[in-house]
Amino acid sequence: MPYVNIKVTKENGEPTIAQKEELIKGVTELLHNVLGRNRASTVVIIDEIETENYGLGGESIRVKRQMKG
Amino acid sequence: MPYVNIKVTKENGEPTIAQKEELIKGVTELLHNVLGRNRASTVVIIDEIETENYGLGGESIRVKRQMKG
């Protein structure tokens, strides 16, 4: 019955559709295995975030990637 | 004064603009009627989610729709 929201940056074509299915399945199994919660009503929502909209340590991931480049 | 967030899959051109206005109005009225909260400061934010990003029961709605098709 739990609800899970995953926010992850969208980078180089990832997460792909296959990776998102793996995340949905993996989180649902984890909650079932650890807490015994019902898989059927477990909701997982994935938000793909542009790197310019995800900040860490006071700057966006977009800026961090450019400085590494 | 309440804040409401609605996450709904985007399917077959829905929710339309008109449906979203109905949701905003309907939720605001409901909170006013049940709790007497001020309509003017009630915030409703709608997130439209791709079917591949919404998981239920360990798989995405995208996969569920394909299996029915």
Place this chain on the structure above:
Amino acid sequence: MPYVNIKVTKENGEPTIAQKEELIKGVTELLHNVLGRNRASTVVIIDEIETENYGLGGESIRVKRQMKG
């Protein structure tokens, strides 16, 4: 299938358990009526927020209530 999160201040013993049931039922019906979405998998989560933790217009509801008092 939608997911709804309602954040509402906790004031004078409200929302009561009965009011919360009304909100859950009302939002689920609204989404069914407007969008035709499946009631059975609609999730509604209510967060009750202390007035000191809910800000509007640059000050908390706690401060707003005191100034009116």
Place this chain on the structure above:
Amino acid sequence: MPYVNIKVTKENGEPTIAQKEELIKGVTELLHNVLGRNRASTVVIIDEIETENYGLGGESIRVKRQMKG
């Protein structure tokens, strides 16, 4: 680098502290394994929800549990 929010009902003393550590570790590993994301900056926040505040299918989990009892 991802952010994950887990909302789960609080029932019969669960989730325990040990279960919550397992969830935090498990989700962080999953995101690393599937997407190769950096474990060090992965944030996982768990919200424990009272059964009267979690609605599914138009009624709260509190009511669902009572009807089974």
Place this chain on the structure above:
Amino acid sequence: MPYVNIKVTKENGEPTIAQKEELIKGVTELLHNVLGRNRASTVVIIDEIETENYGLGGESIRVKRQMKG
């Protein structure tokens, strides 16, 4: 270490990339100055919301803007 989510309407090309960097930096500094929290692990995620998906006072910002126009 805090996590901050900002939801803001997308209007007339704003927020720009430069404005979003300012928001990320500003919120991170604020949390450091007020609470002494570690800047390095502060996460800020910005969601840009279409005006038709942001409701205030029972109608969308899209409708509000049209009535002013």
Place this chain on the structure above:
Amino acid sequence: MPYVNIKVTKENGEPTIAQKEELIKGVTELLHNVLGRNRASTVVIIDEIETENYGLGGESIRVKRQMKG
């Protein structure tokens, strides 16, 4: 008009009521200064998270604090 949610661990009696007022005021001013958004309808909600419910790098802040102690 923006909506902001701040999630911060609850540690050693902080954030205090005064600190929370500062956060609400500071974020509202920041959004006004950077984006010119209306202060009156800016909503800021603060969630105080137990250290055992906030994970970073695969373990809870609770565990991190104990290892430093």
